[in-house]
Amino acid sequence: MKGAAVRRLLFCLEELVRHLREHRSVVVLAVSTITVAFFVLGLFLLVWVNIREMTQAVSDEARVQVFLKAGLDQVQRDAVRSQLEREPAVESVVYVSEDEALNRFKARLKDQAALLEGLGTNPLPASFEVRLRQDPALLGGLSALAERVQAWSGVETVRYGREWVDRFRVFWSFVKVLGVGIGGLVAIAVVAIMTNTIRFMIGARSVDITVLRIVGASPGVIALPYVLEGVMLGIVSVGCAIGLLAAVVMQFGPTLEVVGGFLLGRGGLQFLSVTQLLLMLAAGAVLGVVGSLIALQRYLRWAAG
Amino acid sequence: MIQLYHVTKRYGRSAPALNDVTVQIERGEFVCVTGPSGAGKTTLLKLIVCEERADQGQVVVMGRNISRLPARKIHTVRRMIGMVYQDFKLLPTRSLFDNILLAPRVAGHSISEANQRAIFSLRMVGLEKKRAAFPRELSAGEQQRACIARALVNEPPVLLADEPTGNLDEELAWDIGELLRGIHVRGTTIVLATHNRALIARLGCRVITLRDGAVVKDEGGGGETASLLS
Numbered sequence: 001m002k003g004a005a006v007r008r009l010l011f012c013l014e015e016l017v018r019h020l021r022e023h024r025s026v027v028v029l030a031v032s033t034i035t036v037a038f039f040v041l042g043l044f045l046l047v048w049v050n051i052r053e054m055t056q057a058v059s060d061e062a063r064v065q066v067f068l069k070a071g072l073d074q075v076q077r078d079a080v081r082s083q084l085e086r087e088p089a090v091e092s093v094v095y096v097s098e099d100e101a102l103n104r105f106k107a108r109l110k111d112q113a114a115l116l117e118g119l120g121t122n123p124l125p126a127s128f129e130v131r132l133r134q135d136p137a138l139l140g141g142l143s144a145l146a147e148r149v150q151a152w153s154g155v156e157t158v159r160y161g162r163e164w165v166d167r168f169r170v171f172w173s174f175v176k177v178l179g180v181g182i183g184g185l186v187a188i189a190v191v192a193i194m195t196n197t198i199r200f201m202i203g204a205r206s207v208d209i210t211v212l213r214i215v216g217a218s219p220g221v222i223a224l225p226y227v228l229e230g231v232m233l234g235i236v237s238v239g240c241a242i243g244l245l246a247a248v249v250m251q252f253g254p255t256l257e258v259v260g261g262f263l264l265g266r267g268g269l270q271f272l273s274v275t276q277l278l279l280m281l282a283a284g285a286v287l288g289v290v291g292s293l294i295a296l297q298r299y300l301r302w303a304a305g
Numbered sequence: 306m307i308q309l310y311h312v313t314k315r316y317g318r319s320a321p322a323l324n325d326v327t328v329q330i331e332r333g334e335f336v337c338v339t340g341p342s343g344a345g346k347t348t349l350l351k352l353i354v355c356e357e358r359a360d361q362g363q364v365v366v367m368g369r370n371i372s373r374l375p376a377r378k379i380h381t382v383r384r385m386i387g388m389v390y391q392d393f394k395l396l397p398t399r400s401l402f403d404n405i406l407l408a409p410r411v412a413g414h415s416i417s418e419a420n421q422r423a424i425f426s427l428r429m430v431g432l433e434k435k436r437a438a439f440p441r442e443l444s445a446g447e448q449q450r451a452c453i454a455r456a457l458v459n460e461p462p463v464l465l466a467d468e469p470t471g472n473l474d475e476e477l478a479w480d481i482g483e484l485l486r487g488i489h490v491r492g493t494t495i496v497l498a499t500h501n502r503a504l505i506a507r508l509g510c511r512v513i514t515l516r517d518g519a520v521v522k523d524e525g526g527g528g529e530t531a532s533l534l535s
Contacts (some may be wrong), residue, residue, distance in 0.1 A: 002411030011410045022398050211394055215408035215455065216384035219377055303377060 008221050012175040014226040019205070027229075030197045031237050034284075037193040038241035042280065044076065044186050045272055046245060054272050055172055064130040064142070064160040066149055070088075072126070076154045083152060084130055089145060098122045125156060140189055151192050191287060194237075198230050198291035202299075209299045219300045227292045234288030238281050306332040306351055306463065306494050312362035314348050314518075324349040324518040325362070325478065330496060332462070335489045338498045339503045340515035346498035349515070350465045353496070354386050379423075384412055387456030391468035393448045394441040395455075401427070402436040403456045412459050423513045426454040430484060446477035453484060457493075465490060466497045470504060478504055 020027055066084065067078065077095065084089070084093045096104070099123040109115065142165050146158045202209075212222050253269045272280075307330040314323040322344045330336050338346045351357040352364050355371055363372050370514055371382055395404050409419035427433045430450040440448055449469055456464055466485065470478035482504050489495050499505065505512055515520035 003415075007415060008411065119416060163458060194427050207394070208396060211396055211404075211407065214378075214383070214388050214390075215411055216380045216459070217411035218380040221411050 005072075008218075009224075012221060012228070013226040016228050019225060023201070026201050027233070030201050030233055031240065033197045034194050034233060034237035035244070036238040036239050037190045038280065038284065039244050041186050041246075042241050042245045042272065043279075044183060045247070045276060048183065049270050049272060049276070051175055051179075055175070056167075064132070064146060064149075064158060066128040066130060066158050067156045068127060069127045069154055069156045070125060072154050077126070080152060080154050081128060084128060084149070087145060089132050089141060090130055092131045092292065094129045094131075096127045096129055098124055098126050101125070101127065146155055181286050191290075194234070194284075194287045195291035195294050198233065198288065199249030199295035201229075201233075202226055202292065202295040206299070209296075213299070223293070223300065224297050226296055227289055228287030230290075230292035231285045232288070234286070234291075235281055237282035242272075242277055242280065306334070306367060307496070308363075308365040309349070309352065309359075310363045310365070312352060312364060314345075314352060314357060315360050321360075321518045323352070323359075323515075326515075326518070326520055328363075328513060328520060330494065333489075333492055333494055335495045335508065335510040336484070336497070337510055337512045337516060338496060338507060339498065339500055339502070339505060340462050340521075343517075344515040345518040346500075346515055348468055348518075350388075350467050350496065350498055353463075354388050354465055355382050384459060385461050385463060387453075387459070387461040387464040389449070389452050389456050389466040389469045391471040393440070393452045395448060395451060397440050400437050400439055401432060401443070401451050404440070404451065405458050408455055410460045418440045422458050422460075422480075426458040429453075429457065429488075430454040445472050446480060449473065449477075449481055450484065453481070453488075457488065461493070463494045463496070466495065466499075468499055469497070470499060470501050475503065477535060479507065482508055487525075510524065 066080070068080065072080075081093055084090055099122065102122050105124060142160060146160055150158045161175055207214065209222055249269065249271055257269050307328075309326055309328045312323055312326045313321050315321045316496075322343075326345070326349070328349075338349055340346055349359060352359055353366060353371075355374065360370055363370055365371070366382055367385060369382065371379075374382065376473040395401075396407075399407075402423055402495065405423040406419055408415075410423045414422065424433065424436075427436055430453055432447060432450055435443060435447065439449070443451065449472075452463075453466075453469070456466075464485070469485075470481050473481065478501055485495055485497060486508060497508075507526075512522070513520055
């Protein structure tokens with residue numbers, strides 16, 4: 001019984017090789033079509049990844065300055081610091097003393113620094129420079145954070161680019177909605193193209209399936225070569241699409257970095273991560289299986305002719 | 306061997322292709338099913354080989370009620386039935402030998418056993434020397450013989466033939482008839498759907514005549530169906 005199952009499996013693999021050899025042109029056509037579909041999806045992902053990288057780089061610049069009341073001792077300052085560090089949105093806290101603030105101000109004034117020499121005492125307060133975590137989504141809670149910190153004892157005032165942050169939040173929401181919308185549509189199109197391509201491919205071999213049914217092949221023996229072919233088709237097509245994407249990035253990446261470099265993240269133009277590439281390959285394989293099973297459904301029904 | 310009890314089959318909303326048909330075919334019988342086009346001959350065979358499911362009634366093949374058979378088990382019935390078609394249904398991209406090899410391979414036989422079976426089967430229908438030929442290189446009669454070889458390669462107890470002589474001239478038709486008679490002599494139950502009256506007359510077997518989906522005559526048999534009908 002086990003031997004028969006192994007022999008049937010061997011038969012299925014032989015059939016797979018035979019399909020690929022006999023229907024070479026159909027297979028090439030299917031791979032090309034699915035490659036183009038996944039290339040478009042990959043291109044979209046690439047744009048999305050870089051926009052996200054860009055917004056992260058911008059959000060990285062968002063800092064909150066917490067000015068302290070005059071005359072705080074070390075213990076009071078540390079209390080404010082540890083409170084700030086407990087906030088989930090806070091990445092790091094740097095203390096800027098009155099003297100350091102003055103030095104920075106002088107450095108910024110450069111040639112006009114002499115103007116400050118008339119000052120008897122340092123008018124600048126000590127502060128904490130708070131850097132936020134690199135997540136554009138956290139910017140939404142920035143106003144609330146500022147208001148909360150403002151109420152703490154020892155804090156004089158809190159400053160951040162409110163107008164800039166509000167604009168950025170609107171932009172980020174827009175990007176998200178657009179991304180999910182377009183990404184969803186592209187993904188649906190890819191699923192439709194892939195399943196229909198496989199359906200067309202299997203439809204071209206309906207005679208083979210009919211004959212296999214006549215001679216008493218089980219649904220598993222009929223389906224397995226086609227399912228394996230679907231998986232191979234998905235993986236090979238996605239592999240080709242990734243290769244094309246890499247070629248496009250290598251070809252146009254440097255130009256894009258020059259033209260839009262100020263918008264890109266610190267690392268320049270980003271390619272898809274290994275996880276994203278593996279997910280694309282897995283999606284190709286899964287869609288191959290689903291497409292094959294959908295196409296085979298009509299042939300495996302009870303009364304299919 | 307094969308029993309149909311009050312079987313009705315309808316395609317869409319048209320008149321039934323088979324209407325309350327009751328037929329019993331015994332082990333080792335040679336039965337011709339005849340009647341004009343549209344009488345229900347092909348539908349009868351399709352019901353036996355599980356290509357169609359009866360709307361009403363029961364179809365029992367070798368003790369198994371196939372009306373209730375789940376889709377995943379159909380192949381177990383088909384392996385017990387060899388099927389011959391008017392249009393041969395040979396795969397054009399495979400040699401004759403590879404076409405015949407398909408059946409034992411899907412049944413799980415080893416390659417050497419499958420090869421032996423295919424050679425034996427081709428020898429039985431007289432096509433051993435054409436094993437490397439492709440279907441397009443064969444005459445209609447040879448293609449039909451190849452189709453019979455494929456149907457017999459797993460030595461099924463039942464052979465169904467749907468108008469196997471429909472595309473052949475009188476002489477070739479009789480060749481096929483002779484071949485089927487030889488197979489029957491070896492103990493295979495044969496159900497032959499045909500409207501070739503001359504062939505039926507020469508075969509001299511039991512004849513079930515269908516008209517408008519109903520059995521109108523059953524002659525030359527042991528009277529089992531007649532007793533069921535009465």
